[in-house]
Amino acid sequence: MQKRIFHIESNDAVARDTFRLVLRTDGPVAVCSGQFVDIDIPGYYLRRPISVSDSLPDGVVLYYKVVGEGTRVLSAMAPGAALELLLPLGNGFDPEKCAAEALLIGGGLGAAPLYLLAKELLAAGKKVTAVLGFNKADEICLIDELKALGVPVHIATMDGSVGTKGFVTDAIAAAKPAFDRFYTCGPLPMMKAVCAALSAPGEVSLEERMGCGAGFCYGCTVQTASGPRRVCADGPVFDKEEVLW
Amino acid sequence: MVTKDLSVSLCGLQLANPVVPASGTFGFGLELADSFDLNLLGGISLKGTTREARFGNPTPRIAECTAGMINSVGLQNPGIEVLVTEKAPALRKIYRGAIIANISGFSVEEYAYNCGRADACPDIDLIEVNVSCPNVHAGGMAFGTDPASAASVTKAVREVVRHKPVFIKLSPNVTDIVSIAKACEDAGADGITLINTLLGMRIDIKKRKPVIANKMGGFSGPAVFPLALRMVYQVAHACGIPVMGCGGVRRAEDVIEMMMAGATAVQVGAENLRNPMACPEIVAALPALMDSLGINSLQEIIGTV
Numbered sequence: 001m002q003k004r005i006f007h008i009e010s011n012d013a014v015a016r017d018t019f020r021l022v023l024r025t026d027g028p029v030a031v032c033s034g035q036f037v038d039i040d041i042p043g044y045y046l047r048r049p050i051s052v053s054d055s056l057p058d059g060v061v062l063y064y065k066v067v068g069e070g071t072r073v074l075s076a077m078a079p080g081a082a083l084e085l086l087l088p089l090g091n092g093f094d095p096e097k098c099a100a101e102a103l104l105i106g107g108g109l110g111a112a113p114l115y116l117l118a119k120e121l122l123a124a125g126k127k128v129t130a131v132l133g134f135n136k137a138d139e140i141c142l143i144d145e146l147k148a149l150g151v152p153v154h155i156a157t158m159d160g161s162v163g164t165k166g167f168v169t170d171a172i173a174a175a176k177p178a179f180d181r182f183y184t185c186g187p188l189p190m191m192k193a194v195c196a197a198l199s200a201p202g203e204v205s206l207e208e209r210m211g212c213g214a215g216f217c218y219g220c221t222v223q224t225a226s227g228p229r230r231v232c233a234d235g236p237v238f239d240k241e242e243v244l245w
Numbered sequence: 246m247v248t249k250d251l252s253v254s255l256c257g258l259q260l261a262n263p264v265v266p267a268s269g270t271f272g273f274g275l276e277l278a279d280s281f282d283l284n285l286l287g288g289i290s291l292k293g294t295t296r297e298a299r300f301g302n303p304t305p306r307i308a309e310c311t312a313g314m315i316n317s318v319g320l321q322n323p324g325i326e327v328l329v330t331e332k333a334p335a336l337r338k339i340y341r342g343a344i345i346a347n348i349s350g351f352s353v354e355e356y357a358y359n360c361g362r363a364d365a366c367p368d369i370d371l372i373e374v375n376v377s378c379p380n381v382h383a384g385g386m387a388f389g390t391d392p393a394s395a396a397s398v399t400k401a402v403r404e405v406v407r408h409k410p411v412f413i414k415l416s417p418n419v420t421d422i423v424s425i426a427k428a429c430e431d432a433g434a435d436g437i438t439l440i441n442t443l444l445g446m447r448i449d450i451k452k453r454k455p456v457i458a459n460k461m462g463g464f465s466g467p468a469v470f471p472l473a474l475r476m477v478y479q480v481a482h483a484c485g486i487p488v489m490g491c492g493g494v495r496r497a498e499d500v501i502e503m504m505m506a507g508a509t510a511v512q513v514g515a516e517n518l519r520n521p522m523a524c525p526e527i528v529a530a531l532p533a534l535m536d537s538l539g540i541n542s543l544q545e546i547i548g549t550v
Contacts, residue, residue, distance in 0.1 A: 003520070040519070047519060222304060
Protein backbone atom coordinates (compact mmCIF):
# COMPACT_ATOMS: atom_id res chain seq x y z
CA MET A 1 0.00 0.00 0.00
CA GLN A 2 1.19 3.47 -0.91
CA LYS A 3 -0.10 6.97 -0.13
CA ARG A 4 0.23 9.08 -3.26
CA ILE A 5 -1.00 12.37 -4.68
CA PHE A 6 -2.96 12.21 -7.93
CA HIS A 7 -4.35 15.01 -10.09
CA ILE A 8 -7.76 15.02 -11.72
CA GLU A 9 -7.50 14.76 -15.50
CA SER A 10 -11.26 14.58 -16.00
CA ASN A 11 -14.32 14.16 -13.80
CA ASP A 12 -17.37 13.86 -16.02
CA ALA A 13 -20.99 12.79 -15.58
CA VAL A 14 -21.56 9.71 -17.76
CA ALA A 15 -24.96 8.56 -16.47
CA ARG A 16 -27.49 9.64 -13.84
CA ASP A 17 -25.52 10.59 -10.66
CA THR A 18 -22.61 8.62 -12.13
CA PHE A 19 -19.17 10.09 -12.76
CA ARG A 20 -16.06 8.87 -14.55
CA LEU A 21 -12.91 10.10 -12.81
CA VAL A 22 -9.49 9.90 -14.47
CA LEU A 23 -6.55 10.46 -12.12
CA ARG A 24 -2.87 10.80 -13.01
CA THR A 25 0.23 10.80 -10.83
CA ASP A 26 3.99 11.04 -11.12
CA GLY A 27 5.43 7.64 -11.84
CA PRO A 28 4.09 4.21 -12.58
CA VAL A 29 0.88 2.79 -11.12
CA ALA A 30 0.21 -0.93 -10.75
CA VAL A 31 -3.34 -1.99 -9.92
CA CYS A 32 -5.17 -5.24 -10.71
CA SER A 33 -8.85 -5.73 -11.43
CA GLY A 34 -11.04 -5.95 -8.34
CA GLN A 35 -8.64 -3.85 -6.28
CA PHE A 36 -9.67 -0.44 -5.01
CA VAL A 37 -8.31 2.93 -3.97
CA ASP A 38 -9.20 4.94 -0.84
CA ILE A 39 -9.64 8.65 -1.61
CA ASP A 40 -9.17 11.47 0.88
CA ILE A 41 -11.96 13.95 0.14
CA PRO A 42 -11.19 17.40 1.56
CA GLY A 43 -13.43 18.13 4.57
CA TYR A 44 -14.41 14.54 5.28
CA TYR A 45 -12.80 12.42 7.96
CA LEU A 46 -12.75 8.96 6.42
CA ARG A 47 -11.59 8.10 2.94
CA ARG A 48 -13.96 6.83 0.25
CA PRO A 49 -13.13 3.36 -1.12
CA ILE A 50 -13.75 3.16 -4.89
CA SER A 51 -12.97 0.21 -7.14
CA VAL A 52 -10.56 0.64 -10.03
CA SER A 53 -12.17 0.43 -13.46
CA ASP A 54 -9.01 0.81 -15.49
CA SER A 55 -5.30 0.95 -14.80
CA LEU A 56 -3.24 3.46 -16.75
CA PRO A 57 0.58 3.49 -16.86
CA ASP A 58 0.55 6.54 -14.55
CA GLY A 59 -3.03 6.63 -13.31
CA VAL A 60 -6.39 5.07 -12.64
CA VAL A 61 -9.92 5.37 -14.00
CA LEU A 62 -12.72 5.25 -11.43
CA TYR A 63 -16.51 5.32 -11.65
CA TYR A 64 -18.50 6.56 -8.69
CA LYS A 65 -22.08 7.39 -7.88
CA VAL A 66 -23.09 10.47 -5.92
CA VAL A 67 -24.72 8.86 -2.90
CA GLY A 68 -23.89 11.31 -0.11
CA GLU A 69 -22.10 14.49 0.86
CA GLY A 70 -18.56 13.21 0.24
CA THR A 71 -19.20 11.95 -3.28
CA ARG A 72 -21.12 15.19 -4.01
CA VAL A 73 -18.02 17.19 -3.09
CA LEU A 74 -15.91 14.87 -5.24
CA SER A 75 -18.26 15.35 -8.20
CA ALA A 76 -17.75 19.12 -8.02
CA MET A 77 -13.94 18.91 -8.16
CA ALA A 78 -12.37 20.27 -11.33
CA PRO A 79 -9.55 18.96 -13.51
CA GLY A 80 -6.16 19.82 -12.05
CA ALA A 81 -7.27 19.40 -8.44
CA ALA A 82 -5.14 17.13 -6.25
CA LEU A 83 -6.43 14.06 -4.44
CA GLU A 84 -4.53 11.87 -1.99
CA LEU A 85 -5.06 8.14 -2.56
CA LEU A 86 -4.12 4.96 -0.78
CA LEU A 87 -3.52 2.16 -3.26
CA PRO A 88 -3.57 -0.56 -4.30
CA LEU A 89 -5.97 -2.08 -1.77
CA GLY A 90 -7.71 -5.45 -1.66
CA ASN A 91 -6.99 -8.80 -3.27
CA GLY A 92 -8.63 -8.45 -6.69
CA PHE A 93 -10.10 -10.94 -9.13
CA ASP A 94 -8.17 -13.99 -10.29
CA PRO A 95 -8.33 -14.12 -14.10
CA GLU A 96 -5.84 -17.00 -14.20
CA LYS A 97 -8.42 -19.37 -12.77
CA CYS A 98 -10.55 -19.00 -15.87
CA ALA A 99 -9.78 -21.91 -18.21
CA ALA A 100 -11.02 -20.46 -21.49
CA GLU A 101 -14.31 -18.56 -21.31
CA ALA A 102 -15.36 -16.02 -18.68
CA LEU A 103 -18.75 -14.52 -17.92
CA LEU A 104 -18.68 -11.08 -16.27
CA ILE A 105 -21.88 -10.06 -14.48
CA GLY A 106 -22.30 -6.53 -13.25
CA GLY A 107 -25.13 -4.71 -11.54
CA GLY A 108 -25.18 -0.92 -11.75
CA LEU A 109 -21.72 0.48 -11.03
CA GLY A 110 -20.58 -3.08 -10.30
CA ALA A 111 -19.74 -3.04 -14.00
CA ALA A 112 -16.79 -0.72 -13.31
CA PRO A 113 -14.15 -3.21 -12.05
CA LEU A 114 -15.26 -5.75 -14.67
CA TYR A 115 -13.82 -3.52 -17.39
CA LEU A 116 -10.23 -3.95 -16.19
CA LEU A 117 -10.92 -7.64 -15.57
CA ALA A 118 -12.10 -8.00 -19.18
CA LYS A 119 -8.85 -6.45 -20.40
CA GLU A 120 -6.79 -8.82 -18.24
CA LEU A 121 -8.76 -11.87 -19.43
CA LEU A 122 -8.48 -10.87 -23.08
CA ALA A 123 -4.75 -10.26 -22.71
CA ALA A 124 -4.44 -13.81 -21.37
CA GLY A 125 -6.22 -15.14 -24.45
CA LYS A 126 -9.55 -15.89 -22.75
CA LYS A 127 -12.96 -15.36 -24.31
CA VAL A 128 -15.14 -12.86 -22.45
CA THR A 129 -18.90 -12.20 -22.37
CA ALA A 130 -20.52 -9.53 -20.19
CA VAL A 131 -24.03 -9.28 -18.80
CA LEU A 132 -24.87 -5.97 -17.19
CA GLY A 133 -28.01 -5.05 -15.25
CA PHE A 134 -29.36 -1.58 -14.56
CA ASN A 135 -32.58 -0.24 -13.10
CA LYS A 136 -33.24 2.21 -15.91
CA ALA A 137 -31.68 3.24 -19.22
CA ASP A 138 -30.33 6.50 -17.78
CA GLU A 139 -28.01 4.56 -15.44
CA ILE A 140 -26.30 2.61 -18.20
CA CYS A 141 -22.55 3.06 -18.51
CA LEU A 142 -19.45 1.14 -19.65
CA ILE A 143 -21.27 -0.74 -22.42
CA ASP A 144 -19.51 1.07 -25.25
CA GLU A 145 -16.14 0.68 -23.52
CA LEU A 146 -16.62 -3.07 -23.14
CA LYS A 147 -17.85 -3.44 -26.72
CA ALA A 148 -14.78 -1.53 -27.90
CA LEU A 149 -12.69 -4.32 -26.39
CA GLY A 150 -14.64 -6.78 -28.53
CA VAL A 151 -16.66 -8.13 -25.61
CA PRO A 152 -20.27 -9.13 -26.38
CA VAL A 153 -22.49 -7.24 -23.89
CA HIS A 154 -25.99 -8.34 -22.91
CA ILE A 155 -28.14 -5.84 -21.01
CA ALA A 156 -30.98 -6.29 -18.55
CA THR A 157 -33.04 -3.35 -17.30
CA MET A 158 -35.71 -3.55 -14.66
CA ASP A 159 -38.06 -1.33 -16.68
CA GLY A 160 -37.30 -3.13 -19.94
CA SER A 161 -36.23 0.07 -21.69
CA VAL A 162 -33.02 -1.55 -22.93
CA GLY A 163 -32.25 -5.23 -23.46
CA THR A 164 -33.97 -7.98 -21.51
CA LYS A 165 -36.65 -6.82 -19.08
CA GLY A 166 -35.80 -8.06 -15.61
CA PHE A 167 -32.69 -9.23 -13.77
CA VAL A 168 -29.23 -10.16 -15.04
CA THR A 169 -30.22 -13.78 -14.42
CA ASP A 170 -32.99 -13.32 -17.01
CA ALA A 171 -30.49 -11.90 -19.50
CA ILE A 172 -28.09 -14.80 -18.88
CA ALA A 173 -30.94 -17.29 -19.44
CA ALA A 174 -31.84 -15.54 -22.70
CA ALA A 175 -28.27 -15.20 -24.05
CA LYS A 176 -27.01 -18.64 -22.91
CA PRO A 177 -23.32 -17.63 -23.04
CA ALA A 178 -20.65 -20.32 -22.81
CA PHE A 179 -18.32 -19.94 -19.79
CA ASP A 180 -16.27 -22.00 -17.36
CA ARG A 181 -15.98 -19.31 -14.68
CA PHE A 182 -17.97 -16.22 -13.74
CA TYR A 183 -17.04 -12.98 -11.99
CA THR A 184 -19.67 -10.72 -10.46
CA CYS A 185 -19.88 -7.31 -8.82
CA GLY A 186 -23.04 -5.48 -7.88
CA PRO A 187 -25.82 -5.37 -5.29
CA LEU A 188 -25.78 -8.28 -2.83
CA PRO A 189 -29.26 -9.64 -3.78
CA MET A 190 -28.19 -9.70 -7.44
CA MET A 191 -24.96 -11.58 -6.70
CA LYS A 192 -26.83 -14.02 -4.47
CA ALA A 193 -29.29 -14.74 -7.30
CA VAL A 194 -26.41 -15.13 -9.76
CA CYS A 195 -24.57 -17.59 -7.52
CA ALA A 196 -27.76 -19.57 -6.99
CA ALA A 197 -28.49 -19.72 -10.72
CA LEU A 198 -25.01 -20.60 -12.03
CA SER A 199 -23.28 -23.89 -11.24
CA ALA A 200 -19.87 -22.86 -12.60
CA PRO A 201 -17.15 -21.64 -10.23
CA GLY A 202 -17.41 -17.93 -9.55
CA GLU A 203 -15.90 -14.94 -7.79
CA VAL A 204 -17.94 -12.33 -5.93
CA SER A 205 -16.84 -8.78 -5.10
CA LEU A 206 -18.35 -7.65 -1.79
CA GLU A 207 -18.91 -4.15 -0.51
CA GLU A 208 -18.89 -3.00 3.11
CA ARG A 209 -18.65 0.23 5.04
CA MET A 210 -14.92 0.54 5.80
CA GLY A 211 -12.70 2.23 8.34
CA CYS A 212 -9.05 2.01 7.34
CA GLY A 213 -9.53 0.16 4.03
CA ALA A 214 -6.22 -1.62 4.56
CA GLY A 215 -6.90 -4.47 6.97
CA PHE A 216 -5.92 -3.20 10.40
CA CYS A 217 -9.09 -1.72 11.97
CA TYR A 218 -11.36 -4.74 11.49
CA GLY A 219 -14.28 -2.42 10.71
CA CYS A 220 -15.52 -4.34 7.66
CA THR A 221 -15.31 -7.96 8.83
CA VAL A 222 -17.92 -10.39 7.53
CA GLN A 223 -18.49 -14.00 8.48
CA THR A 224 -17.56 -16.45 5.70
CA ALA A 225 -17.46 -20.21 5.24
CA SER A 226 -13.84 -20.14 6.41
CA GLY A 227 -14.36 -17.73 9.33
CA PRO A 228 -14.20 -13.96 9.82
CA ARG A 229 -12.73 -12.14 6.82
CA ARG A 230 -11.96 -8.46 6.28
CA VAL A 231 -13.68 -7.26 3.10
CA CYS A 232 -10.96 -4.64 2.54
CA ALA A 233 -7.87 -6.86 2.89
CA ASP A 234 -8.97 -10.51 2.60
CA GLY A 235 -11.42 -9.41 -0.12
CA PRO A 236 -13.21 -7.62 -1.59
CA VAL A 237 -13.25 -10.62 -3.96
CA PHE A 238 -14.27 -13.99 -2.52
CA ASP A 239 -15.00 -17.36 -4.08
CA LYS A 240 -18.77 -17.79 -4.22
CA GLU A 241 -18.61 -20.75 -1.82
CA GLU A 242 -17.09 -18.48 0.84
CA VAL A 243 -20.00 -16.06 0.98
CA LEU A 244 -22.66 -16.74 3.60
CA TRP A 245 -25.72 -15.11 2.08
CA MET B 246 19.73 21.68 13.88
CA VAL B 247 20.81 20.21 17.22
CA THR B 248 20.05 16.54 17.67
CA LYS B 249 16.80 16.18 19.54
CA ASP B 250 16.13 13.57 22.20
CA LEU B 251 12.74 12.01 21.51
CA SER B 252 13.13 9.16 23.99
CA VAL B 253 10.97 8.77 27.06
CA SER B 254 11.14 6.45 30.02
CA LEU B 255 7.89 4.64 30.77
CA CYS B 256 7.92 2.47 33.91
CA GLY B 257 11.49 1.41 33.21
CA LEU B 258 10.92 0.86 29.51
CA GLN B 259 12.99 3.14 27.32
CA LEU B 260 10.87 4.19 24.33
CA ALA B 261 12.70 5.62 21.31
CA ASN B 262 9.89 8.18 21.10
CA PRO B 263 6.50 8.68 22.79
CA VAL B 264 4.39 7.82 19.73
CA VAL B 265 2.31 4.65 20.10
CA PRO B 266 -0.54 3.53 17.81
CA ALA B 267 -3.60 2.97 20.01
CA SER B 268 -5.20 -0.43 20.45
CA GLY B 269 -7.75 -1.29 17.80
CA THR B 270 -6.36 1.15 15.25
CA PHE B 271 -3.27 -0.78 14.24
CA GLY B 272 -4.28 -4.45 14.24
CA PHE B 273 -1.44 -6.60 15.56
CA GLY B 274 1.17 -4.39 13.90
CA LEU B 275 1.94 -7.00 11.28
CA GLU B 276 -0.84 -5.73 9.02
CA LEU B 277 1.19 -2.54 8.44
CA ALA B 278 4.67 -4.05 8.33
CA ASP B 279 4.81 -3.67 4.54
CA SER B 280 3.67 -0.03 4.58
CA PHE B 281 6.47 1.52 6.65
CA ASP B 282 9.29 0.62 9.06
CA LEU B 283 7.51 -0.21 12.32
CA ASN B 284 10.73 0.48 14.23
CA LEU B 285 9.98 4.18 13.82
CA LEU B 286 7.33 3.73 16.54
CA GLY B 287 8.05 4.04 20.26
CA GLY B 288 5.54 1.30 21.02
CA ILE B 289 2.57 -0.50 19.54
CA SER B 290 -0.63 -1.24 21.45
CA LEU B 291 -2.08 -4.39 19.93
CA LYS B 292 -5.70 -5.18 19.17
CA GLY B 293 -7.81 -5.77 22.29
CA THR B 294 -7.79 -9.43 23.22
CA THR B 295 -10.22 -11.63 25.17
CA ARG B 296 -9.81 -15.18 26.43
CA GLU B 297 -11.84 -16.75 23.62
CA ALA B 298 -11.80 -15.71 19.97
CA ARG B 299 -14.58 -13.25 19.13
CA PHE B 300 -16.23 -12.38 15.81
CA GLY B 301 -17.34 -9.01 17.16
CA ASN B 302 -20.37 -7.02 16.12
CA PRO B 303 -22.34 -7.16 12.86
CA THR B 304 -21.61 -4.59 10.13
CA PRO B 305 -21.89 -1.65 9.62
CA ARG B 306 -19.30 -1.16 12.33
CA ILE B 307 -18.12 2.26 11.14
CA ALA B 308 -19.84 5.64 10.87
CA GLU B 309 -18.25 8.87 9.74
CA CYS B 310 -18.71 12.05 11.80
CA THR B 311 -17.53 15.63 11.56
CA ALA B 312 -13.89 15.56 12.68
CA GLY B 313 -14.09 11.96 13.73
CA MET B 314 -15.76 8.59 13.45
CA ILE B 315 -17.71 5.98 15.38
CA ASN B 316 -16.57 2.38 15.55
CA SER B 317 -18.37 -0.63 16.90
CA VAL B 318 -16.03 -3.48 16.07
CA GLY B 319 -16.92 -5.26 19.30
CA LEU B 320 -13.52 -6.69 20.21
CA GLN B 321 -13.06 -8.96 17.22
CA ASN B 322 -9.92 -10.91 18.11
CA PRO B 323 -8.41 -14.39 17.82
CA GLY B 324 -8.18 -15.01 21.59
CA ILE B 325 -5.37 -14.74 24.13
CA GLU B 326 -3.55 -17.94 23.09
CA VAL B 327 -3.15 -16.73 19.51
CA LEU B 328 -1.89 -13.41 20.84
CA VAL B 329 0.82 -14.90 23.03
CA THR B 330 1.84 -17.80 20.77
CA GLU B 331 1.52 -16.23 17.29
CA LYS B 332 0.86 -12.49 17.06
CA ALA B 333 3.28 -11.10 19.66
CA PRO B 334 6.17 -13.46 18.69
CA ALA B 335 5.69 -12.62 15.00
CA LEU B 336 5.77 -8.89 15.72
CA ARG B 337 8.84 -9.27 17.99
CA LYS B 338 10.76 -10.76 15.07
CA ILE B 339 10.53 -7.48 13.16
CA TYR B 340 9.98 -4.88 15.90
CA ARG B 341 12.33 -3.65 18.65
CA GLY B 342 10.02 -1.13 20.39
CA ALA B 343 7.57 -1.67 23.23
CA ILE B 344 4.92 -4.29 22.47
CA ILE B 345 1.80 -3.54 24.47
CA ALA B 346 -0.86 -6.22 24.95
CA ASN B 347 -4.33 -4.74 25.30
CA ILE B 348 -6.42 -7.05 27.45
CA SER B 349 -10.20 -7.22 27.78
CA GLY B 350 -12.49 -9.52 29.69
CA PHE B 351 -16.02 -10.25 30.73
CA SER B 352 -15.26 -11.01 34.37
CA VAL B 353 -12.56 -10.14 36.90
CA GLU B 354 -11.34 -13.72 36.61
CA GLU B 355 -11.03 -13.48 32.83
CA TYR B 356 -9.03 -10.24 33.07
CA ALA B 357 -6.67 -11.92 35.54
CA TYR B 358 -6.29 -15.05 33.41
CA ASN B 359 -5.57 -13.11 30.21
CA CYS B 360 -3.10 -10.82 31.94
CA GLY B 361 -1.34 -13.82 33.46
CA ARG B 362 -0.90 -15.30 29.99
CA ALA B 363 0.40 -11.97 28.65
CA ASP B 364 2.78 -11.68 31.61
CA ALA B 365 4.25 -15.08 30.75
CA CYS B 366 4.84 -14.09 27.11
CA PRO B 367 8.43 -12.87 26.64
CA ASP B 368 7.45 -10.87 23.56
CA ILE B 369 5.11 -8.54 25.45
CA ASP B 370 6.62 -5.56 27.30
CA LEU B 371 3.64 -3.89 28.90
CA ILE B 372 0.05 -4.85 29.68
CA GLU B 373 -2.77 -2.41 29.05
CA VAL B 374 -6.03 -3.46 30.70
CA ASN B 375 -9.06 -2.24 28.80
CA VAL B 376 -11.90 -1.53 31.25
CA SER B 377 -13.44 0.92 28.83
CA CYS B 378 -14.67 -0.76 25.64
CA PRO B 379 -18.10 0.73 24.83
CA ASN B 380 -18.93 -1.92 22.25
CA VAL B 381 -19.58 -5.08 24.25
CA HIS B 382 -22.70 -5.56 26.30
CA ALA B 383 -21.29 -7.40 29.29
CA GLY B 384 -17.98 -6.42 30.85
CA GLY B 385 -15.89 -3.90 28.94
CA MET B 386 -16.80 -0.37 29.93
CA ALA B 387 -18.88 -1.59 32.88
CA PHE B 388 -15.64 -2.27 34.77
CA GLY B 389 -14.27 1.18 34.14
CA THR B 390 -17.15 3.46 35.04
CA ASP B 391 -17.01 2.92 38.80
CA PRO B 392 -13.97 3.28 41.12
CA ALA B 393 -14.69 0.08 43.07
CA SER B 394 -14.98 -2.22 40.03
CA ALA B 395 -12.00 -0.61 38.28
CA ALA B 396 -10.01 -1.21 41.47
CA SER B 397 -11.16 -4.82 41.71
CA VAL B 398 -9.95 -5.57 38.16
CA THR B 399 -6.66 -3.76 38.84
CA LYS B 400 -6.09 -5.67 42.08
CA ALA B 401 -6.85 -9.05 40.49
CA VAL B 402 -4.53 -8.32 37.57
CA ARG B 403 -1.79 -6.95 39.84
CA GLU B 404 -1.81 -10.21 41.81
CA VAL B 405 -0.99 -12.32 38.75
CA VAL B 406 1.28 -9.98 36.78
CA ARG B 407 4.78 -10.28 38.19
CA HIS B 408 7.09 -9.06 35.45
CA LYS B 409 5.48 -6.26 33.51
CA PRO B 410 4.03 -2.80 34.00
CA VAL B 411 0.23 -2.76 34.16
CA PHE B 412 -1.63 0.20 32.68
CA ILE B 413 -5.41 0.56 33.08
CA LYS B 414 -7.14 2.09 30.06
CA LEU B 415 -10.01 4.26 31.23
CA SER B 416 -13.28 5.37 29.73
CA PRO B 417 -14.21 9.05 29.38
CA ASN B 418 -17.89 8.12 29.80
CA VAL B 419 -17.81 8.88 33.53
CA THR B 420 -18.61 11.76 35.86
CA ASP B 421 -15.29 11.81 37.76
CA ILE B 422 -12.27 10.42 35.91
CA VAL B 423 -9.87 11.32 38.72
CA SER B 424 -11.61 9.17 41.35
CA ILE B 425 -11.41 6.15 39.01
CA ALA B 426 -7.77 6.76 38.12
CA LYS B 427 -6.85 7.14 41.79
CA ALA B 428 -8.71 3.92 42.66
CA CYS B 429 -6.61 2.10 40.03
CA GLU B 430 -3.41 3.66 41.36
CA ASP B 431 -4.29 2.65 44.91
CA ALA B 432 -5.03 -0.91 43.69
CA GLY B 433 -1.53 -1.21 42.25
CA ALA B 434 -1.67 0.07 38.66
CA ASP B 435 1.69 1.16 37.25
CA GLY B 436 0.10 3.64 34.88
CA ILE B 437 -3.09 4.91 33.27
CA THR B 438 -4.02 5.09 29.58
CA LEU B 439 -6.77 7.53 28.74
CA ILE B 440 -9.10 8.10 27.01
CA ASN B 441 -10.94 5.29 25.26
CA THR B 442 -13.77 6.35 22.93
CA LEU B 443 -16.88 8.31 23.84
CA LEU B 444 -20.19 6.52 23.41
CA GLY B 445 -21.78 8.04 20.33
CA MET B 446 -24.45 7.48 17.69
CA ARG B 447 -25.44 8.48 14.15
CA ILE B 448 -28.77 8.03 12.38
CA ASP B 449 -29.20 7.58 8.62
CA ILE B 450 -32.01 10.08 8.02
CA LYS B 451 -32.97 8.50 4.69
CA LYS B 452 -33.27 4.98 6.10
CA ARG B 453 -34.50 6.29 9.47
CA LYS B 454 -32.31 3.92 11.42
CA PRO B 455 -28.92 3.98 13.17
CA VAL B 456 -25.88 3.88 10.87
CA ILE B 457 -24.13 1.41 13.20
CA ALA B 458 -25.68 -2.07 13.32
CA ASN B 459 -25.16 -2.12 17.09
CA LYS B 460 -26.88 1.30 17.20
CA MET B 461 -24.13 2.99 19.23
CA GLY B 462 -20.36 2.91 19.18
CA GLY B 463 -17.19 4.62 20.29
CA PHE B 464 -16.63 8.14 18.95
CA SER B 465 -13.04 9.23 18.39
CA GLY B 466 -11.01 11.55 16.21
CA PRO B 467 -9.74 15.14 16.38
CA ALA B 468 -13.06 16.34 17.83
CA VAL B 469 -12.33 14.62 21.16
CA PHE B 470 -8.80 16.01 21.59
CA PRO B 471 -9.63 18.87 24.01
CA LEU B 472 -11.69 16.53 26.18
CA ALA B 473 -8.93 13.91 26.21
CA LEU B 474 -6.31 16.53 26.98
CA ARG B 475 -8.36 17.83 29.90
CA MET B 476 -8.69 14.33 31.37
CA VAL B 477 -4.98 13.60 30.88
CA TYR B 478 -4.19 16.87 32.66
CA GLN B 479 -6.52 16.10 35.57
CA VAL B 480 -5.33 12.51 36.04
CA ALA B 481 -1.62 13.28 35.59
CA HIS B 482 -1.79 16.00 38.22
CA ALA B 483 -3.82 13.93 40.68
CA CYS B 484 -1.90 10.64 40.39
CA GLY B 485 1.72 9.74 40.91
CA ILE B 486 1.88 7.15 38.11
CA PRO B 487 2.62 7.78 34.42
CA VAL B 488 -0.11 8.43 31.88
CA MET B 489 -0.33 7.43 28.24
CA GLY B 490 -2.43 10.17 26.66
CA CYS B 491 -4.86 9.16 23.92
CA GLY B 492 -7.71 10.81 22.09
CA GLY B 493 -7.84 12.86 18.91
CA VAL B 494 -4.07 13.08 18.40
CA ARG B 495 -3.30 13.68 14.74
CA ARG B 496 -0.06 15.67 14.52
CA ALA B 497 3.24 16.41 16.28
CA GLU B 498 1.78 19.53 17.93
CA ASP B 499 -0.85 17.36 19.63
CA VAL B 500 1.87 15.06 21.00
CA ILE B 501 3.70 18.02 22.56
CA GLU B 502 0.43 19.35 23.98
CA MET B 503 -0.48 15.98 25.51
CA MET B 504 2.98 15.69 27.05
CA MET B 505 2.83 19.19 28.52
CA ALA B 506 -0.52 18.17 30.04
CA GLY B 507 1.21 15.25 31.72
CA ALA B 508 1.42 12.34 29.29
CA THR B 509 4.65 10.32 29.23
CA ALA B 510 3.67 8.54 26.01
CA VAL B 511 1.05 9.53 23.46
CA GLN B 512 -1.22 7.16 21.59
CA VAL B 513 -2.56 7.85 18.12
CA GLY B 514 -5.89 6.19 17.34
CA ALA B 515 -8.51 7.16 14.77
CA GLU B 516 -5.98 9.12 12.72
CA ASN B 517 -4.32 5.85 11.69
CA LEU B 518 -7.58 4.85 10.00
CA ARG B 519 -7.66 7.92 7.77
CA ASN B 520 -3.90 8.01 7.33
CA PRO B 521 -2.00 4.76 7.90
CA MET B 522 1.26 6.76 7.81
CA ALA B 523 0.12 9.13 10.59
CA CYS B 524 2.46 7.75 13.27
CA PRO B 525 5.72 7.79 11.28
CA GLU B 526 4.80 11.22 9.91
CA ILE B 527 4.29 12.53 13.46
CA VAL B 528 7.62 11.07 14.60
CA ALA B 529 9.36 12.64 11.61
CA ALA B 530 7.82 16.04 12.35
CA LEU B 531 8.78 16.13 16.03
CA PRO B 532 12.46 17.24 15.82
CA ALA B 533 11.75 20.38 13.78
CA LEU B 534 8.79 21.23 15.98
CA MET B 535 10.89 20.75 19.11
CA ASP B 536 13.53 23.00 17.62
CA SER B 537 11.00 25.75 16.92
CA LEU B 538 9.74 25.49 20.51
CA GLY B 539 13.19 25.39 22.09
CA ILE B 540 12.76 21.83 23.35
CA ASN B 541 15.81 19.54 23.40
CA SER B 542 14.35 16.53 25.20
CA LEU B 543 10.74 15.38 25.23
CA GLN B 544 11.18 13.82 28.64
CA GLU B 545 11.71 17.31 30.05
CA ILE B 546 8.31 18.68 29.00
CA ILE B 547 6.14 16.01 30.63
CA GLY B 548 3.60 17.66 32.91
CA THR B 549 5.21 21.09 32.72
CA VAL B 550 1.88 22.88 32.38
